[in-house]
Amino acid sequence: KNQVEQSPQSLIILEGKNCTLQCNYTVSPFSNLRWYKQDTGRGPVSLTIMTFSENTKSNGRYTATLDADTKQSSLHITASQLSDSASYICVVSSIAGGSYIPTFGRGTSLIVHP
């Protein structure tokens, strides 16, 4: 069964600090891994998309890594800002029979305090 596990479930940090969110998956066959940021009351916003051959991808202060061997990904946030407070969702996609099959993590809720 395809699964995506995210940790921690929630995280509180002080403004300016760095943090790392984890995503472990058992999805096969693997197509890509996406990280989304979801602000309260809004739709998810795409941060990064990584395919099998990509180890790291950055989007401003957000850097995602992918280890396809261990089936792990991380999202590192540098110099956190209050606006980083949100839920971060990891999604691993598979393609089967021509169909797109996403498996969603439950998200990590990040709170950045001043």
Place this chain on the structure above:
Amino acid sequence: DAGVIQSPRHEVTEMGQEVTLRCKPISGHNSLFWYRQTMMRGLELLIYFNNNVPIDDSGMPEDRFSAKMPNASFSTLKIQPSEPRDSAVYFCASTRRAGGDNQPQHFGDGTRLSIL
């Protein structure tokens, strides 16, 4: 540029009523997705379309749910009859299919549906 537009933003109705959710994708995008998000189950893909054609509706929970995409700029998700367990936030997303699956999906801000 206008993003994905969903309407209504909020819907409260009594069980048994028909509910219609609407989505206007980003112009030029040819793939459209309907998702549902609840506290219990997180995000779930319900159905998606490529070039207005439904590709996979295996995520649609029951026959009470139906989705249409009559043209490239409009899609509806209908629930008839609605039940309290359908209460959730329903998101629509669109993407440009060219380039394969590795394209960012752009989400609307969702419809928060409450069935009493």
